[in-house]
Amino acid sequence: MKKIFIAAFLILAVVSVGVSLYQENNHDHAFAQDQPKQTLDVKKTIKKAPEQSTKRKESVIARKNVGIEIGNVAPDFTLPTIDGQVVSLSSLSGKKVILNFWATWCPPCRKEMPDIEAFYSKHAKDKHVVVLGINLTSAEMSVNDVKRFIKEYKLTFPVLLAKTEETAVLYQAVTIPTSYIIDSSGVIRSKKIGPMDQKWMEQQIDAIQ
Numbered sequence: 001m002k003k004i005f006i007a008a009f010l011i012l013a014v015v016s017v018g019v020s021l022y023q024e025n026n027h028d029h030a031f032a033q034d035q036p037k038q039t040l041d042v043k044k045t046i047k048k049a050p051e052q053s054t055k056r057k058e059s060v061i062a063r064k065n066v067g068i069e070i071g072n073v074a075p076d077f078t079l080p081t082i083d084g085q086v087v088s089l090s091s092l093s094g095k096k097v098i099l100n101f102w103a104t105w106c107p108p109c110r111k112e113m114p115d116i117e118a119f120y121s122k123h124a125k126d127k128h129v130v131v132l133g134i135n136l137t138s139a140e141m142s143v144n145d146v147k148r149f150i151k152e153y154k155l156t157f158p159v160l161l162a163k164t165e166e167t168a169v170l171y172q173a174v175t176i177p178t179s180y181i182i183d184s185s186g187v188i189r190s191k192k193i194g195p196m197d198q199k200w201m202e203q204q205i206d207a208i209q
Contacts, residue, residue: 068171070189074099074182077167079134079160082146087132087160090186096129096205097182100196101162101173103136104149109177112195113153119201120157127205128184131157136176138165183208 066073074097078088089097100116102109120131133155135146143161150159162168171180181190181204189208192200 068180068188068191070191072188073186074180074188075170077170079162079167082135082143082150082159082161087158089132089182092130093186094128094184096127096184096208097180098129098131098196098201098205099134099171099180099182100131101134101136101168101171101176101178103139103176104145105140106176108195110153112177112197113155115195115197115201117153117155117157119198122198123202123205124157129205133157133159134162134167134173135159136165136168136173137161137163138168181205181208185209 066075076090080086123129175193177195179192179196180188183189190204
């Protein structure tokens with residue numbers, strides 16, 4: 001009887017050990033099946049990382065390229081027009097732009113105005129160009145002086161009022177007139193200190209896209 005009891009006990013022990021080993025193997029197998037999913041998720045994350053890094057680098061490069069040297073992206077600004085509208089340089093993307101800083105009391109500015117108006121009237125549409133005459137209003141006696149000037153020279157291109165020195169300082173328009181030629185991508189392609197004439201403007205605009 002004692003021998004039978006011992007034999008039964010040994011059989012139960014062996015069965016218990018077998019069940020435990022079977023459960024552990026199943027658990028390990030299930031865990032192993034779950035691993036590829038986690039690995040794929042990690043790979044997806046790794047793939048996304050370079051794209052995010054590239055975007056950050058492009059953003060930094062774009063910021064570094066903004067400036068007033070030839071080859072730089074022209075700094076954006078927003079100014080009111082003489083008739084109360086608002087114009088931003090960035091809103092003219094896709095067009096060639098001539099920025100001209102001037103004042104009513106400046107003799108060289110007076111000299112170039114007929115040429116600028118003639119160029120604008122003749123080529124605004126066929127050359128897809130916009131002329132922005134940025135009046136240094138902060139240095140004028142009054143806005144009425146600017147209005148009289150526009151009427152006297154029969155200007156039809158947009159005249160913007162720089163009522164503070166911010167835009168002039170941004171573009172270093174210390175000596176006037178100062179002009180910038182900007183291509184359709186917003187990049188500065190030429191700069192001129194002193195009066196422009198029609199021939200020079202045509203050459204500069206024809207040389208850019």
